[in-house]
Amino acid sequence: MAEIKKIGVFTSGGDAPGMNAAIRAVVRSALYYNLQVAGIRRGYEGMISGDIFNMDRKSVANIIQRGGTILKTARSDQFRTPEGRKIAYEQLKANGIDALVAIGGDGTFTGARIFGHEYDIPVLGLPGTIDNDLLGTDFTIGYDTAINTVVDAVDKIRDTAESHDRLFIVEVMGRDCGLIALRTGIAAGAEAILIPESKTDLNALYERLEKGRKDKSSKIVMVAESGEAGDAFEIGRQIKERYPQYDTRISILGHIQRGGRPSCMDRVLASRIGVAAVEGLLAGRRNEMVGIISNELAYTPFEHAIKHNIEINDNFLKIVEILSL
Amino acid sequence: MAEIKKIGVFTSGGDAPGMNAAIRAVVRSALYYNLQVAGIRRGYEGMISGDIFNMDRKSVANIIQRGGTILKTARSDQFRTPEGRKIAYEQLKANGIDALVAIGGDGTFTGARIFGHEYDIPVLGLPGTIDNDLLGTDFTIGYDTAINTVVDAVDKIRDTAESHDRLFIVEVMGRDCGLIALRTGIAAGAEAILIPESKTDLNALYERLEKGRKDKSSKIVMVAESGEAGDAFEIGRQIKERYPQYDTRISILGHIQRGGRPSCMDRVLASRIGVAAVEGLLAGRRNEMVGIISNELAYTPFEHAIKHNIEINDNFLKIVEILSL
Amino acid sequence: MAEIKKIGVFTSGGDAPGMNAAIRAVVRSALYYNLQVAGIRRGYEGMISGDIFNMDRKSVANIIQRGGTILKTARSDQFRTPEGRKIAYEQLKANGIDALVAIGGDGTFTGARIFGHEYDIPVLGLPGTIDNDLLGTDFTIGYDTAINTVVDAVDKIRDTAESHDRLFIVEVMGRDCGLIALRTGIAAGAEAILIPESKTDLNALYERLEKGRKDKSSKIVMVAESGEAGDAFEIGRQIKERYPQYDTRISILGHIQRGGRPSCMDRVLASRIGVAAVEGLLAGRRNEMVGIISNELAYTPFEHAIKHNIEINDNFLKIVEILSL
Amino acid sequence: MAEIKKIGVFTSGGDAPGMNAAIRAVVRSALYYNLQVAGIRRGYEGMISGDIFNMDRKSVANIIQRGGTILKTARSDQFRTPEGRKIAYEQLKANGIDALVAIGGDGTFTGARIFGHEYDIPVLGLPGTIDNDLLGTDFTIGYDTAINTVVDAVDKIRDTAESHDRLFIVEVMGRDCGLIALRTGIAAGAEAILIPESKTDLNALYERLEKGRKDKSSKIVMVAESGEAGDAFEIGRQIKERYPQYDTRISILGHIQRGGRPSCMDRVLASRIGVAAVEGLLAGRRNEMVGIISNELAYTPFEHAIKHNIEINDNFLKIVEILSL
Known part of the structure; x- marks a missing residue:
């Protein structure tokens, strides 16, 4: 050499x-x-x-x-x-x-x-x-910065969700990997997280929403882009159809997740x-x-x-279940 | 009484x-x-x-x-x-x-x-x-906080726009009033601003994009939601059609603008x-x-x-023209 | 010409x-x-x-x-x-x-x-x-940025003041002019503000501290550097002497006030x-x-x-008195 | 049980x-x-x-x-x-x-x-x-939040240090443990870091300052409170004596490090x-x-x-030496 x-x-x-x-x-x-x-x-x-x-x-x-x-x-x-x-x-x-x-x-x-x-x-x-x-x-x-950016954004969205008693579907980046959605979902106190790895279907989401406190009408659902359940707009459409009583809104965080100090x-x-x-x-x-x-x-x-079989800590999803409701 | x-x-x-x-x-x-x-x-x-x-x-x-x-x-x-x-x-x-x-x-x-x-x-x-x-x-x-939130977000978007030489169309709130787009456009160094009040048509936008420096390929176009020219996705579609050489992206800032300290x-x-x-x-x-x-x-x-005829300082649009290119 | x-x-x-x-x-x-x-x-x-x-x-x-x-x-x-x-x-x-x-x-x-x-x-x-x-x-x-930096810092200090029931003396810049202390004091919910212009003596401060709610033990006193009452350390010394029951701390914000986006x-x-x-x-x-x-x-x-006789809006000091206690 | x-x-x-x-x-x-x-x-x-x-x-x-x-x-x-x-x-x-x-x-x-x-x-x-x-x-x-708060503050201080060509001595928390100073020193691009664990004496600091680029007059020295070399004010006094050509300033970050989201x-x-x-x-x-x-x-x-013999990664101090000058 x-x-x-x-x-x-x-x-x-x-x-x-x-x-x-x-x-x-x-x-x-x-x-x-x-x-x-x-x-x-x-x-x-x-x-x-x-x-x-x-x-x-x-x-x-x-x-x-x-x-x-x-x-x-x-x-x-x-x-x-x-x-x-x-x-x-x-x-x-x-x-x-x-x-x-x-x-x-x-x-x-x-x-x-x-x-x-x-x-x-x-x-x-x-x-x-x-x-x-x-x-x-x-x-x-870049991961640590991005998850802080997401949490900052969802904290802001939580302010308006709380004020209006709204359900927000927040889409974050992570095309093949739900690690952004997972950690930020825990940190933002999301009610549910949809990630590619967990093969989450919407029925599981519905179950989680229905187990929630009746007195807590503001909710955050965190979605990794291109998750299996379809994108945030499609999920939003289905939630609106099933739960017309919720004031449901969509937020795609997008490219702000890539920038910043x-x-x-x-x-x-x-x-x-x-x-x-x-x-x-x-x-x-x-x-x-x-x-x-x-x-x-x-x-x-x-x-x-680059093998890409990132393991998702199952415990993380359990934590969301325990803490959010 | x-x-x-x-x-x-x-x-x-x-x-x-x-x-x-x-x-x-x-x-x-x-x-x-x-x-x-x-x-x-x-x-x-x-x-x-x-x-x-x-x-x-x-x-x-x-x-x-x-x-x-x-x-x-x-x-x-x-x-x-x-x-x-x-x-x-x-x-x-x-x-x-x-x-x-x-x-x-x-x-x-x-x-x-x-x-x-x-x-x-x-x-x-x-x-x-x-x-x-x-x-x-x-x-x-709330206005001052919201414009700082927008500028923070566009600063982040500028990081990625600069790194990739992209054109970003950023949609901000302000249904009937372009004051959010106007001040944040100046502050974020946007190349062009589309607001309801200025009856901006896309031709003016094209003119501004073409007058720009050839060596500056990252660009920010700030759009007030429901501006006359149609929403950000429609504007994006037309820009992509006309300027296929630009790597054009859309960002809808959405509800983060309402929240925060x-x-x-x-x-x-x-x-x-x-x-x-x-x-x-x-x-x-x-x-x-x-x-x-x-x-x-x-x-x-x-x-x-509530009369709603907020006057837009014409000088502001001139400032964007002078400073952005 | x-x-x-x-x-x-x-x-x-x-x-x-x-x-x-x-x-x-x-x-x-x-x-x-x-x-x-x-x-x-x-x-x-x-x-x-x-x-x-x-x-x-x-x-x-x-x-x-x-x-x-x-x-x-x-x-x-x-x-x-x-x-x-x-x-x-x-x-x-x-x-x-x-x-x-x-x-x-x-x-x-x-x-x-x-x-x-x-x-x-x-x-x-x-x-x-x-x-x-x-x-x-x-x-x-620079003023608007600086007062936001101060308020960010005092919000953080308030977190720890609340947790420990402490009295904090926070010194901000403004050698000849108390405008930083004044607006940030209102915005941070300070209990008292000492600025050069108001010829505040410590007796007035003591009066304000004593009028406060007995159940509210965390307090913020905002001081403009080189205010007439002496600097933050000296004020702290006197408060500690007079109110040994308070857990009194000093924070000099210093040069962070000059920087930042x-x-x-x-x-x-x-x-x-x-x-x-x-x-x-x-x-x-x-x-x-x-x-x-x-x-x-x-x-x-x-x-x-440069004449330097900036007038302080007396109403601002009244607002602090009304809102803080 | x-x-x-x-x-x-x-x-x-x-x-x-x-x-x-x-x-x-x-x-x-x-x-x-x-x-x-x-x-x-x-x-x-x-x-x-x-x-x-x-x-x-x-x-x-x-x-x-x-x-x-x-x-x-x-x-x-x-x-x-x-x-x-x-x-x-x-x-x-x-x-x-x-x-x-x-x-x-x-x-x-x-x-x-x-x-x-x-x-x-x-x-x-x-x-x-x-x-x-x-x-x-x-x-x-709390550690991760605190080090981000410190880095935010030092980024601001760097703005003013660069503008004035100043040397700043920044004191951070960590009475018995220099881990805050160490990571934030690397992240803020500090020229030197003084921590309790490294038994840093001032001679080593002087050596580092003298090895620095002659064209780089702004410098950050990060100090853990109660480090062996004495506190920030004492270090500042000695640096001023030895290097009168530097415009040396002190910043004690203090209690802002404990608060915040x-x-x-x-x-x-x-x-x-x-x-x-x-x-x-x-x-x-x-x-x-x-x-x-x-x-x-x-x-x-x-x-x-609680045994308190936290090991400092020696490599971290080497990184500061390699990257800062």
Whole structure:
């Protein structure tokens, strides 16, 4: 294995709060270990188009607290083709980049895994996604911030739900994974939570609503987008039909969940694993995602990290049942 | 005019942050002036059903910072009938209430005006609505909080818009009045604002988008709900058709705009005019809304306050044009 | 009067949230009117040392939501001397700057006034200070954000005060002007407020504390720094001596009051008067501060703006008395 | 062991955000398992004075999002005496309470441990303290909220530090444990962190300050209160003496760190272990603290939980060194 002299760093896929803290950590630890470091803009798109620039300490000054990603992000169809990846590799060589840190989610790591097998360039990944849907880390960068954003929003919605005695159906992100809905549902005191993993049907929801206190007319139902029961509007339609006595409203939280200043925990996570990615590359690691499990650094092969069978703690659903009614 | 001994206070219509601060101010100033004070739950509905209870200093302890309204709110069809209002009057008499403070918006004051003419009971109103769509006050209780909530949300959306170079269409509240969209559009650095008052057509929007910097691909278009150009989804559809090169997304902020801890200014406003309502009733005022104009107390007859021809400062739209591109 | 071709903009004195929004407004409206615009770093210090650079639209991209000032700020002893001001003037000429927008408080405008009289260079000022201690504008840029920051902090302190039945003395900024303490005291439900203007002595405070509800043991006393009664620690010492039964604590909010994302109102204010400053210079105005009075633009000569006899609305203190106990 | 019919719950020691979520969880899960539940006000003080009341589902409605503790908290000298504990036990018996859930920190559990040995009443503890200084749980209730509050505050301070090129010494809570300073220092991008555990002397601090970039004049030094190097004012005095060229300021964050709406993670933690405490009592557990280690419930004997030799991850200090300069 050749000595590493210059690391390239990029963000890819959906953006997540804390990505900037991760970029900062990669850049500054690379410099600390006397490496050069280059930023690649817009993920694999910029790798192919050569949108690459050298970074120094000042490039990442005053960004740890900022949402989004200063390197921008995109999805790349071209990188899915062997031709695209070949161009990308040539661009990296042309820029003297001999190792990569990829910050993103499962799409990012799927690309990184293939690229790392095809070309002799070590790649390590940092889990940057609000969905928390990767194996090999207790939490992904952005998840903690996103769940706080959701809870802030539902606290506001609870104010108006209480004032009007309304039932609110609140849809949160998490296409294949209900972890956002689950923790925020507990934290917001939701009456019921519908997530993909729990195969919740509407009958179970109806049962829960009917077991509720009669004197408590404001209710929150938390729904993960694309849950099995259909989306929030469809669920709302059915609830309105069955319970015309409820003043039922829908709220889709949407893209506010992706933005905002990262929480303390997201910044610390991003900082720790950003440093570890550089140190891991120097130690000869490749084709792995760096995460934290039980407060210890953990390196997980990309193919395992993206397996996507995140287990839902059954106990969480029981807690909602016990506490909400 | 008979001496006032007991004041009834209620909230009605859409809830707004700061309503609790207003209730607190009415209750405590009534007690300060040695009056009794009763809370009426759920607005005119509770007035008719007799959901009325005596309040003391502790009833309003620790509520100044809470969103929503502890008195709850509702819309009442029955109060629109003479029969409903007759029952309401009888309930007030049965509870010894001889003056009212109504906290709400134009629907609330329309009811109050009629009631105040039909029955010999003095009523003063406090403007409590996030829409800022009443004459007789520079700001309504809740408006300042709501625009900060919107700006917080759009700052978050801007993070992800910048990271992905997206165009976001953000729909905010303000059915008949674009004041939320206007101020938040300036504050969030929106590229364009569509409000009911400005008869904005989509061609003007297109012109603005095309005048924009070519190197600035993230854009925010702020839309007041039910603006003339159609709602956010329809506008989004048309923009996508015309500008397929933009990665266009829609965000409906929805009910989060109604909730949350009131801002400092909303609490101060609610406190000032809450005290002034009680003092006004004692001074013999009736059938007026209490507001603040140019930092001075102002009393405006209900029929004038709800006239709804809020003038939009043309200069505001010019400012958006100058600053956003 | 010579035609204006290039405007210089700078921030000076204590920083305030919204200064960046003001800089953005000045830069973009200058460009809108086909003027050049230069940024001067660190106020009068940078003017003297020639720390001056040309700005374009991108120079102020994505700063409207950021606290602090990208132009940095400082206090300058050298500018108080005729020699210093002569060098400053020569630097401006060398950079082709023929008009200035000064963003700051009374120190800034004192310097601007003298400079504007000595040299033939038009200067307009924008009120940027959290203290709200200038005549000629209802609010200064930063005041609204600062009072929200204070209220957020006191809400948190109230949580712990309530839990422990404590009396908290909270010191806020406002050296010569109690407007921060006054509005935040009302909004936070303080039991008493000590401000320079009201010549409050401790006996009045004791009276207020003793009139309070016996069942309400948590209390907040809001103090403006350098109020006449001495600072928070001294007041705390005396209260502890007189009321050993209270669990009395001190909290100095300090510099958090200067930072943070500006509120919606501060951004709108900064945007409006930033545009107006450029338009005012083009219309031949000079040696004036631009403000907003009763929602209308107002131009006030510097010597009047800094007169410092801000009137305190007596009614505000009465409101605290009525509502807090 | 007698069957448990009625659980008493109380909070004791310093308050922490999330205590209300824990109370809610204990009350609702007790009711779920058909137990009675009583609230004891002001910790051991209220246990001795008999300030005890029955709680139902509504007693804990709408509190999950509130800071502080609705049961109030206090420190009790009397409970340290055998006589005090005897009265407390008699009060519990008189109220039919046959098991306890104690929410607090090491002082609380020290008392609980002794009490649980002296009297035949099972006690389980929930870790409620912002300091995160207990063994047997990865995080204590309140820690996550507190570190976010600190980071929010330091982000604001950074705004003004950047604008003025100042060095700020920020003192945070954590009398015997530097975990607040450590994580927030990383998250806020502090230049140096002084914590009790690292036996940091000022020479090391000076070295770090001198290794810093010459072009970066704003600096944050994070100090845990009562760290070995002396308090923030003393450190500030020495830095000013040694580095007169720095514009050095002190900020003591103080009691704002204890309050505020709990974060999502704190609410989830409090909910999970609140349920587990009731289930643990029913399963015959006693004299243990309930925590979460590596996302699993963990029960730790009181005497072990309060041992106080929290290990500091050395890696954290290295991260600060790598990232800050």
